[in-house]
Amino acid sequence: MTLHPQTTEDSRSAPRWESYVAIGDSxxxxxxDISPVDPEKCRGWADLLAxxxxTRRQAAGESPLRYANLAIRGKQLGPIIAEQLDAAIDMKPDLISIIGGGNDILRxxxxxxxxxxxxxxxxxxxxAAGIDVLMGTGTDFGGQGSLALTRSRVALYNAxxxxxxxxxGAYVKDMWGTRSVADPRLWADDRIHLTTQGHQxxxxxxxxxxGLRPENPRYAQPLDPSPVASLADRTRGNIDWAKVHVGPWIKRRLTGTSSGDNRTAKYPTLEEVR
Incomplete structure (x- = not known):
């Protein structure tokens, strides 16, 4: 099967996808990335993509994109596929993003x-259902930070x-190859989720x-250098991170619970994005 061409679209043309469903985890x-419209909901890269x-479709005189997001935090890949894929395919969208496996890799x-x-x-x-698919590679932190021990796993999964x-014949969102995304300032206090700037x-x-042009043509360029934190500040930060984020995560693993328990999809049906 021929790969889709990875070329930049004509700025006057509308993206060809009329509907998009995101499935996955957190x-x-x-x-x-908290929604500026509804503080009770997260927004994130998939919403921004939609x-x-x-916006580009409407600017070209086409109908708005219809969008659904079935992703639920804490899900491993198996449950994502079992609980979300059928529902996504049944909507008959033009595009589905299937992003998962990160919670498996952390085990x-x-x-x-x-x-x-x-x-x-x-x-x-x-x-087989005629739907285009977008996947995503994991980020390369260069063997540094809290996820250093997962680097070889992420690299194998990316391959x-x-x-x-x-x-x-699917598309790939290449975070491993985009070095700028590894900047710690783009990651939240828990060190495994993105900030608003990171999601953008x-x-x-x-x-x-x-195969489309980015909103920010400088997206792949690194941020300006920041002052290097002192050893004392880094140590305090690591201790706080372990108390606030690692401890509760370990407790959930030991008790067999998930941060996604009793949560439902934030956008369970295709709706126009205006």
Missing amino acids: FSEGLW MTLS PHVDIDSIAAQLDHAVARAR HIWSIAQRR LVADIALVGL
Whole structure:
């Protein structure tokens, strides 16, 4: 199957997708980019992508994009596929983003080949239904920070994602290859979710992955250097992070609970984005 061309669209033309459904975990739900319209909801890169696609469509005289977001925080890839994929396919959208596996990779024991096979099957099902698919690679933090020990797992999973994309004719949002997104200032206090600025950057990475022009042409350029924190400040920050974020995460693992328990999708049906 031929890969979709990764070229920039004519600025006068409308994105060809009329409908888009995002499925996944907290990353696609949008933690921690709070919606300026509804403080009870997160916004995030997928919502920003939908807004941009819709704005460009309307500017070209086409109908607004219809959008749904079924992503729920805390979900591993298996439950994402089991609980969200059928509902997404049943909506018959033109585009689905399937972003998951990060919560699997954070577990002490994970079979990367197994979750990649699950992702491949999910992409194949969507493509067989005539739906375009957007996947995403994980970020490369260069073996530094709180996620340093997961680097080899993320790299292996990313290799699978690129192979799946080539085999199935899917698009890839390449965060690993966009070094600017690894800046710690783009990540929230929990160190595994993005800030508002981070989500804006990832929305541009998604646009480029879809063969479209980014909103910010300088999206891939690094931020200006910041002052280096002292050892004492870094130590205090690590202690606070462990207390506020790591401890509760470990407790949830030990008790078999999830941050997504009893939560429902924030946008469960296709609605016009205006």
